[in-house]
Amino acid sequence: MAGVTLKGVKKAYGAVEVLHGIDLDIRPGEFVVFVGPSGCGKSTLLRVIAGLEEITAGRLEIDGRLVNHASPKERGIAMVFQSYALYPHMTVYENMAFGLTLEKDTPKSEIDARVRRAADILQIEPYLDRLPKALSGGQRQRVAIGRAITRDPKVFLFDEPLSNLDAALRVQTRIEIARLHERMHGTTMVYVTHDQVEAMTLADRIVVLNKGRIEQVGTPMELYSDPDNLFVAQFVGSPAMNILKATAEAGRIRLADGGGAVAVEAPAGAGGALHLGVRPEDLALAGPDRALLTGTVTLTEALGEVTLVYVDLGGAGEPLVVKLPGAVDLARGSTVHLAAEPQSLRFFGADGRAIRPAAPERRYA
Ligand SMILES: Nc1ncnc2c1ncn2[C@@H]1O[C@H](COP(=O)(O)OP(=O)(O)OP(=O)(O)O)[C@@H](O)[C@H]1O
Ligand SMILES: [Mg+2]
The missing domain is CATH 3.40.50.300 (P-loop containing nucleotide triphosphate hydrolases)
Structure with a gap:
């Protein structure tokens, strides 16, 4: 060898x-x-x-x-x-x-x-x-x-x-x-x-x-x-990780381009422009009270074992891709509320580099 x-x-x-x-x-x-x-x-x-x-x-x-x-x-x-x-x-x-x-x-x-x-x-x-x-x-x-x-x-x-x-x-x-x-x-x-x-x-x-x-x-x-x-976040995984432009202010996250507030805490020390990353498979349908994001369905693609749902968040950004298990019947134009576990969210600075929390469980050995 x-x-x-x-x-x-x-x-x-x-x-x-x-x-x-x-x-x-x-x-x-x-x-x-x-x-x-x-x-x-x-x-x-x-x-x-x-x-x-x-x-x-x-x-x-x-x-x-x-x-x-x-x-x-x-x-x-x-x-x-x-x-x-x-x-x-x-x-x-x-x-x-x-x-x-x-x-x-x-x-x-x-x-x-x-x-x-x-x-x-x-x-x-x-x-x-x-x-x-x-x-x-x-x-x-x-x-x-x-x-x-x-x-x-x-x-x-x-x-x-x-x-x-x-x-x-x-x-x-x-x-x-x-x-x-x-x-x-x-x-x-x-x-x-x-x-x-x-x-x-x-x-x-x-x-x-x-x-x-x-x-x-x-x-x-x-x-x-x-x-x-x-770059790596969007290159590895299919469909690619959703990247939302956002700003951090007083510990809260607000989507840029008019997308509204996101019910999640900003990473410690982050301020100003950043990117919020969430994988399509980490998003799920939820009630309005648990919603991280809310938007309008623009397209669904049934692939058999999964359904890809494209969601417009109302801002100027790209539609969000959501990967849901099985066949999901969602009419175009309907409103969906989306939730994600906070630990599945990724943050990147304006320079594109990952902002990592100090918590050790996020790091793989
Ligand atoms: N003999 C050569 N002379 C000049 N430029 C070259 C030569 N061979 C490769 N390049 C250039 O080097 C760069 C890298 O090419 P390379 O073939 O390594 O890419 P690759 O990652 O394998 O791409 P692909 O996925 O399309 O196969 C390209 O811009 C290519 O145009
Ligand atoms: Mg090659």
Whole structure:
């Protein structure tokens, strides 16, 4: 098992810098997931670790060894891409063995053992003699992963490996990747995805990237429950956390843009402009006496297990999204009162940084 350490890593293409100084410690055996908006530098960071791109500044260590100028092969990594790029004229077996046959020093029996072990882990033995065109998308992606396994890497890098698969196959292959991490006895894995569920379920820790910088690193539950800032609060979770512009005055909260008073205490020490955050799933229908917020239904979306209700709070702000369990029949234009447990509310300063109460129960260890 090998760790990966980045210290002040920068990457520029010509005059354009796309990674602005990344500090990150990936522990041996850890499953780390990179998320962030398109163009934020996820693939670049992965390619930098792989050695497909050279860094412009900083230090990159794999397994405690400085690898700034090491070739991809010397780094002991294997990468799986979104497009599986199998050789169409080679069988599954040949595709998986190909990288090893190029290394003249690996005996045939060793290559065979490694291909069969990878095929066993991924349960693709029945397809070893087939050509890639005779496989489904999910099976092809498993062969691509198998090709990476045969190289016996210290670190696996995945760049959106499931994004070409349909929804059902994504779920199945996601579970296989989780199982793979277990069966590989915790080989270090770094995984890029756009998919919230993949990030939440696969990651030991998630790295949220934005414009070439790290916004926060933490376990999935830390990011969900205790985001450091507005960006992370709105990026993790779906639908996104509702963010209401507000002001704190004499310990009370009033919504900006004409939204009225909110029946909740302002966090200690907060004054002036701030943001109030509440997740759609933390809001519930309530009687007027218990209401935190009151508004008018503008739209409902029944998704089966939940109903999304969009509520106009009467101010100039965006409608609030409320996620209610089951099927809920609410007519457009009807008035709803919404309650939330006070401890589910999040506050962010005008600068976007989380305002955390001193109470220890809000912090995850
Ligand atoms: N070879 C290159 N030359 C110049 N700019 C590049 C090059 N490769 C990437 N970039 C730029 O670097 C930035 C980060 O790109 P990157 O591919 O890492 O983003 P990403 O987070 O993987 O996005 P996506 O989610 O769309 O895959 C982008 O602005 C991109 O245009
Ligand atoms: Mg990318």
